[in-house]
Amino acid sequence: MSGMSDVKCSSCTLGSCAIYTLSSNELEDMELNTCQAGYSKGEIITKQGTPLNSVIYLRSGFVKEFMWHESVADQVIQLIKPRSYIGLKGLYTNSSSVFSYQAITNVEVCFIEKEVFGRIVRGNGNFGQEILIALSKESISNHKRFLNLNQKQIFGKVAGLIIYLSEEVYESSLFELHLKRAELAHMIASTRESVTRALKWFHNEGIIQMKKNTVSIEQMERLSEIAKRG
Amino acid sequence: MSGMSDVKCSSCTLGSCAIYTLSSNELEDMELNTCQAGYSKGEIITKQGTPLNSVIYLRSGFVKEFMWHESVADQVIQLIKPRSYIGLKGLYTNSSSVFSYQAITNVEVCFIEKEVFGRIVRGNGNFGQEILIALSKESISNHKRFLNLNQKQIFGKVAGLIIYLSEEVYESSLFELHLKRAELAHMIASTRESVTRALKWFHNEGIIQMKKNTVSIEQMERLSEIAKRG
DNA sequence: AACAGAATGTGATATATATCACACCTTATT
DNA sequence: AATAAGGTGTGATATATATCACATTCTGTT
The missing domain is CATH 2.60.120.10 (Jelly Rolls)
Structure with a gap:
């Protein structure tokens, strides 16, 4: 302090x-x-x-x-x-x-x-x-996260999390992840490894871009599709 | 109306x-x-x-x-x-x-x-x-449910749900379930069948009593233990 | 620069639970 | 009372993902 x-x-x-x-x-x-x-x-x-x-x-x-x-x-x-x-x-x-x-x-x-x-x-x-x-x-912002948790597939949950961070927290499609993988996982009742795998896959598919800890959402359409359908 | x-x-x-x-x-x-x-x-x-x-x-x-x-x-x-x-x-x-x-x-x-x-x-x-x-x-009441969702095991989630209903909604350890199994399941990102199984198990263990759709919490200690540890 | 410790990535395996399929029960309607 | 329809219970199976174990990369400190 x-x-x-x-x-x-x-x-x-x-x-x-x-x-x-x-x-x-x-x-x-x-x-x-x-x-x-x-x-x-x-x-x-x-x-x-x-x-x-x-x-x-x-x-x-x-x-x-x-x-x-x-x-x-x-x-x-x-x-x-x-x-x-x-x-x-x-x-x-x-x-x-x-x-x-x-x-x-x-x-x-x-x-x-x-x-x-x-x-x-x-x-x-x-x-x-x-x-x-x-x-x-x-309250409303939290409800969105809440709903996201009701998604059963991790890919869907991770996608929803990225959207939450982008829209509700950093207010930009380009932002730095201040949380480590394990903490992200704890936001969606999942595990470090699963978050890694999901992010990696999104990256490989070109849906997001990640260098270091900076995320940039490239294909919002697909991302929100995944967040919805799992 | x-x-x-x-x-x-x-x-x-x-x-x-x-x-x-x-x-x-x-x-x-x-x-x-x-x-x-x-x-x-x-x-x-x-x-x-x-x-x-x-x-x-x-x-x-x-x-x-x-x-x-x-x-x-x-x-x-x-x-x-x-x-x-x-x-x-x-x-x-x-x-x-x-x-x-x-x-x-x-x-x-x-x-x-x-x-x-x-x-x-x-x-x-x-x-x-x-x-x-x-x-x-x-807001705080919803946070409790939120935290409960971070529990990974369904038994834990169902236990947490029962506690939520008892404490935050019906304000009694004895209450009527107005929701059907499928709706309960949707509150905790699970399925009708899993909710059935969990409730049945709690009932058999004497943790809760269920007749018709009336639930009575018999062993709050154990229930909240399950809600915590899964 | 070298090192230690943390964080992250990655494959193999185990396991919890979703899914399926069907039986049973309850409730409402004719 | 008979029928239908919606809800619930129950076992067998499939599957997604947690878990484990280890490799790799990153970070900050001496």
């Missing part, structure tokens, strides 16, 4: 849509109860079970939301893209984090105290609306 | 937590833009792709959220319990429904125009907060 020069919320260029709805008073309220931090690739931001009295705003970088599951290997729930809130869904539950969050690139975040956050939601319906929108979008 | 005598929002005994935050003006606004309906078991409430300019409030009964997926059989996303909002996550997206909703018992619902709903959210932060809470809870 590396230090960094603090940016005021009011002058932040990486803020959420939501903060544009805030009055200067509200903004100041938030500023006073927010603290900024940087993490480098690989660092854990919060661990499940740990107290967490903040909503975390991801200014830049990508974060992995996951759980360490008893016997089973870690389960990756989703990847979070920059300019989104982390752990919003925990805002109104208990004070300890349900999930763990890890920086998968270098990352800048802000910790906003839950209490202030809630106060502002209650006081400013427009802010609430924006948060509601954010949460809805996350 | 059977008719029924209309209840005013202000005198509704089956309202959400959220509506208790409303002023009488807001309540009236809602009343004027809400219409009530009843469906009987099996009826489709909304079909995916169909225009939907309302948030639907489920006063009583249970509803299945699902998609008809191209080649593949229907995919059940979740079951919705009474006194919750249906399609909240679609409030701020497009005007056509992403999912289909079917009554799996007799059901009473209210259609509240999205526009009014949004207006009230913006005007009343406390209402917004309650909606946010509802959405968060739904």
